[in-house]
Amino acid sequence: MKPTILGIDISKKKFHAALMLENGKTKPKVFSNDPEKFNELLTWPNRHHVTSIHACMEATSIYGEALAEFLYEAGFTVSVVNPARIKGFAKGELLRTKTDQVDAALIARFCAAIRPPAWLPLSPEVKERQALLRRLESLMEIQQQEKNLLETATGTIAKSIESHLEYLEQAISQTKEPISGHFYQHPNLKAQRDLLTTIPGIGEHSAAVILAEIGTVQAYKNARQVAAHAGLTPVERKSGSSVNGKPRLSRMGNARLRNGLYWPAIVAWRHNPLLKTFGDRLLARGKAKMQVIGAVMRKLLHLAFGILKSNKPFDPNFLSTAP
Structure with missing residues (x-):
């Protein structure tokens, strides 16, 4: 027996859910995107005699992470899908109306039709490494932007940029340090990194x-x-x-x-x-x-x-x- 589909359109403060019933129609409900209130989502499907659920949501940066992990821990099958795939599916349906509730129902229909693969949560060490590397990437992008501006800047503006570049250099150095230490704290991750660097073209940072x-x-x-x-x-x-x-x-x-x-x-x-x-x-x-x-x-x-x-x-x- 296939699990019941639950489409979720998530935002910073709330999320719209669409539970797909046996007749293909969806039952809508709005919930708070507050981890302390996520349990409300567990009791709602029970009223419709649903026991097995496949929840599907878009990959929306940090807003959906806590909910996806909560549903996974609760025993749901969870799929986290690239928003571009949902957008392409909507074009196929010639869908013109766009509201949060319409989007939740659309995600439910996408999940029912495509059955995307199950999502697996990242381990704490992988999440930490990902956050550190993304922070480093952000700092280096800002650094490059400031270097580009400095080429034509003069006077007070040039001094301001130079001061900012000094700060960025220090921040980048401080971010690189824990990245290096992170691998030595987790030997399995270091082993994976070392394996990747055996490929000509891939260095430690790329790995x-x-x-x-x-x-x-x-x-x-x-x-x-x-x-x-x-x-x-x-x-x-x-x-x-x-x-x-x-x-x-x-x-x-x-x-x-x-x-x-x-x-x-x-x-x-x-x-x-x-x-x-x-x-x-x-x-x-x-x-x-x-x-x-x-x-x-x-x-x-x-x-x-x-x-x-x-x-x-x-x-x-x-x-x-x-x-």
Whole structure:
């Protein structure tokens, strides 16, 4: 017997829930997004004689994390879905009305039709590492912005930027320290990082980003699912004679993971014999340089996933060079 579907549209202070009944219609209800009141959501389905639930929500940064973890601990099957997938589903339904309650019902219908894979919560150590790396990324972005502004700044503005850059340099250094220490506090994570750095093109920082952004390896059935999570799966654009565009990356995924793979892919194309052969062959076939980099990024992520799954270091014979 399939579980009853529960669509959830979440925001900072509240969330709208849509319970899908046997007749396909949805029963709406609004709840407070306060962890102390989450128990109210558990009692509501019981009134409709529901015992098994598959809850589905969009990946909305920090707003849904506590609820997803609560439902998981309560025994629900939980799916946390990229909002772009829900948006695409809505286009297929020609849905024009957009309210929180309509969105909750839409998410429920998406879940019933697609049955997305179950979500697994991150371990505390992975969550901590992810938070540290994202903080570092944020600080480095601000630092680069300030450096760009300094090139044309003068007088008081230049002094202000220089002062801010000094602060940022210190903050970046203070953030890097616990990142390094974090791996030594968790030997299993350090072992995973060390395995990834056996791949030519991936250094310690890139390995840390990959580990932080893919989360739990066991949450993915295969390398293609990881590539989809990163938005690195190719999208064909063909429709009769009217549309025949070049394939492109979907980009419907984790932008941080994609960004973290960009420079490693360029290095790997130059120095990783396996990926150099692969990239050069694509270039010889007439692929654009950015298309080749995207393909190398995807292969690099496939390699990383295979190494983490097998718990074995890089082997140049591990992956076929066929695209």
